[in-house]
Amino acid sequence: MTQLALVIDLNTCVGCHACVTSCKEWNTSGEAGPMADKNPYGADPTGNFFNRVQTFEAGSFPKTETIHFPKSCLHCEEPPCVPVCPTGASYKRPEDGIVLIDYDICIGCEYCAWACPYGAREFDEKEKVMKKCTLCVDRIYDEDLPELLRKPACVLACPTSARIFGDIHDPESEASIAITLSNGYQLMPEWGTQAANHYLPRRKVNIKVHEEDLMRSLNPLDEEDRSQRLPTSSTTLDDSAASW
Amino acid sequence: MKPAISVILLTTLIGVAQGLFLAYYSAELLSLLLILPNQELAGTGPAGVISVLLLVGGLIASFFHLGHPERAWRAATMWRTSWLSREVIALPITMGLIFIYSGLKLIENHQVIFNLGNGSQIELATVVGFFAMFAVFALFICTAMIYSCLKFLQEWHSPLTVLNFVLMGCASGFVLASALAAFYDPQIFGYISSAAIALSVAALASRYASLMRNKNLRPQSTLQTAIGIHHPNIRQIAQGAMGGSYNTRAFIHAYGPSVVQFSRRFFLIAGFMVPVLLLAISNQSPILICTLAFLIQYVGLLAERWYFFIEAKHPQNLYYQMIS
Numbered sequence: 001m002t003q004l005a006l007v008i009d010l011n012t013c014v015g016c017h018a019c020v021t022s023c024k025e026w027n028t029s030g031e032a033g034p035m036a037d038k039n040p041y042g043a044d045p046t047g048n049f050f051n052r053v054q055t056f057e058a059g060s061f062p063k064t065e066t067i068h069f070p071k072s073c074l075h076c077e078e079p080p081c082v083p084v085c086p087t088g089a090s091y092k093r094p095e096d097g098i099v100l101i102d103y104d105i106c107i108g109c110e111y112c113a114w115a116c117p118y119g120a121r122e123f124d125e126k127e128k129v130m131k132k133c134t135l136c137v138d139r140i141y142d143e144d145l146p147e148l149l150r151k152p153a154c155v156l157a158c159p160t161s162a163r164i165f166g167d168i169h170d171p172e173s174e175a176s177i178a179i180t181l182s183n184g185y186q187l188m189p190e191w192g193t194q195a196a197n198h199y200l201p202r203r204k205v206n207i208k209v210h211e212e213d214l215m216r217s218l219n220p221l222d223e224e225d226r227s228q229r230l231p232t233s234s235t236t237l238d239d240s241a242a243s244w
Numbered sequence: 245m246k247p248a249i250s251v252i253l254l255t256t257l258i259g260v261a262q263g264l265f266l267a268y269y270s271a272e273l274l275s276l277l278l279i280l281p282n283q284e285l286a287g288t289g290p291a292g293v294i295s296v297l298l299l300v301g302g303l304i305a306s307f308f309h310l311g312h313p314e315r316a317w318r319a320a321t322m323w324r325t326s327w328l329s330r331e332v333i334a335l336p337i338t339m340g341l342i343f344i345y346s347g348l349k350l351i352e353n354h355q356v357i358f359n360l361g362n363g364s365q366i367e368l369a370t371v372v373g374f375f376a377m378f379a380v381f382a383l384f385i386c387t388a389m390i391y392s393c394l395k396f397l398q399e400w401h402s403p404l405t406v407l408n409f410v411l412m413g414c415a416s417g418f419v420l421a422s423a424l425a426a427f428y429d430p431q432i433f434g435y436i437s438s439a440a441i442a443l444s445v446a447a448l449a450s451r452y453a454s455l456m457r458n459k460n461l462r463p464q465s466t467l468q469t470a471i472g473i474h475h476p477n478i479r480q481i482a483q484g485a486m487g488g489s490y491n492t493r494a495f496i497h498a499y500g501p502s503v504v505q506f507s508r509r510f511f512l513i514a515g516f517m518v519p520v521l522l523l524a525i526s527n528q529s530p531i532l533i534c535t536l537a538f539l540i541q542y543v544g545l546l547a548e549r550w551y552f553f554i555e556a557k558h559p560q561n562l563y564y565q566m567i568s
Contacts, residue, residue, distance in 0.1 A: 010473075017484075020484070038487075039487065043487075044486075044487035044488065045486070045487045046485065046487035046488050046489060048490070049484075049485070049489070052483070052484030052485060052489075053484050054480065054482060054483050054484045054563060055480070055481045055482040055484075056467075056471060056473065056478055056479065056480050056481065057478070057479055057480075057481050058473055058475040058477065058478045059475060059477060060477055066481075067471065067473055067478075069471050071484075071563060080394075080395075080396075082325075083322075083325035083326060084325070084326050084327070084328065084393070084394075085322060085326060086318075086319035086320070086321070086322050086326045086328040086329035086332055087315070087318040087319050087321055087322060087329075088318075088321055088322045089318075105315065105318055106311070106312070106315075107310050107311065107312045107313075107315045107316055107318060107319055108310055108311015108312050109309060109310055109311075109319070109328065110309075110311075110494065111326075111328050111390070113490070113494060114245070114394060114397070114558070115394055116560065117396040117465065117558075117559040117560060118559075118560060118563070119491040119495065119558075119560025119561075119563055119564070121490075122489065122490040122491070123311070123490050123494065127311075128311030128312055129311055129312065185472045186472075187469070187470060187471065187472055188396075188465050188469050188470060188559065189469065190464045190465060190469055191395065191396050191464075191465075191559075199471075199472055201472065201473070202473065
């Protein structure tokens with residue numbers, strides 16, 4: 001069974017928000033209609049986003065680390081938002097594990113948002129339905145696009161390749177390999193949601209630097225230097241060769 | 245959680261309606277069992293009508309909660325998994341059965357279905373009422389389970405939530421029924437008002453127990469599990485949006501601790517203590533005092549339901565601690 005998901009590398013994310021803006025751009029111009037904005041150019045701009053980058057700081061000054069943390073729907077394998085939906089508008093696709101909302105059936109009761117511990121769902125104030133990340137379902141299967149572009153907009157936008165898209169049930173996929181090799185983890189494992197999206201932890205990179213790496217032990221320039229410092233009276237190999 | 249006014253009205257209004265029906269129907273059952281004097285109760289019909297009107301009022305209030313009320317019928321489809329869907333089915337069934345029951349009482353239909361051993365006659369209305377009683381309890385459970393089934397809303401995820409909804413609905417319904425009984429059927433006033441006192445005291449005990457439980461609740465989700473960074477000292481420095489978002493508007497309330505504390509004291513006093521005291525001294529002019537007791541209790545229960553939302557801390561709030 002396929003379970004498409006994102007694997008987000010917190011070690012490489014630089015918090016540039018390119019995934020946020022490209023997500024908004026793609027999804028607001030799609031078939032499902034625009035994502036509502038309120039005061040987009042006013043004092044308190046607000047609107048729907050399927051993806052947001054948040055920033056956290058760990059440690060105390062001066063020993064701190066900044067963690068940029070992109071957050072979108074995690075497409076849980078046991079999504080708590082789906083069984084509570086009274087209309088069946090929220091559903092999990094059996095073929096690829098994407099959790100979707102049918103905007104034509106949703107009654108906008110917001111119960112699914114209460115039932116999501118991650119706050120991944122956002123109510124569209126204009127269309128009066130619940131919305132959330134679709135994993136760019138209208139893009140990843142689009143055969144009019146070249147195969148390289150059949151990925152979620154956020155993945156394509158990421159300049160540091162911090163976002164990997166793939167089938168986490170396929171052990172050979174890039175996403176699965178990244179999870180296995182870099183200890184990918186799920187958010188809030190305590191609720192048994194089995195979030196499909198994984199995060200790769202911050203990793204300490206230690207490189208042993210030897211002195212020889214910085215200073216060549218057999219530096220010909222060094223030799224030259226030394227030869228100039230030699231007393232003029234002594235002969236060198238060159239001198240003796242020239243005397244022949 | 246941020247209180248949703250339409251949901252507060254829905255749950256409190258249908259609670260009163262259900263309790264009111266149970267009050268009069270229980271009096272009817274007790275009189276059939278000859279525990280209460282066996283005679284026709286004049287208030288049964290009017291009580292049923294008021295109960296149906298309150299259920300309709302609750303239903304109308306609930307529509308204001310929906311983004312697409314015209315699609316509300318679809319909410320009955322997922323009853324296999326969703327308590328909300330089950331409530332959407334139980335509510336009209338309850339409404340319909342109480343409507344038929346009170347209609348039969350009002351048109352004075354006395355069709356006897358069978359006789360009890362003690363000589364009481366079971367009429368058609370009583371049989372309909374019997375099914376309505378089950379529908380009422382099913383509705384109570386569906387309504388409460390909507391909240392109680394959400395396991396990460398730890399303040400709600402408890403059997404006490406179900407008990408609270410049942411007891412508070414019954415208490416408020418019985419208090420309203422005591423006002424009606426004082427007007428229509430003084431012979432059962434003693435039973436209804438003492439049951440109203442007992443239910444209000446029981447509701448107070450159960451609600452207080454859940455307050456104590458929630459006070460000592462340890463949140464299972466922390467910032468560490470929310471972002472998976474296991475450092476004891478983490479703080480948010482940006483939530484990704486400056487002008488707020490649905491997440492900040494729908495889940496985070498801006499009421500200070502003094503408002504929260506006041507509302508808790510207010511609902512404990514107005515929702516339970518004052519009505520009990522008023523009912524206890526209602527021998528002089530019971531109609532007036534019981535009506536007053538009901539109105540005060542209803543306002544108190546509105547505050548209680550408001551506090552019920554404020555009390556619940558959604559784990560998603562962990563991601564929305566600091567704007568920037």
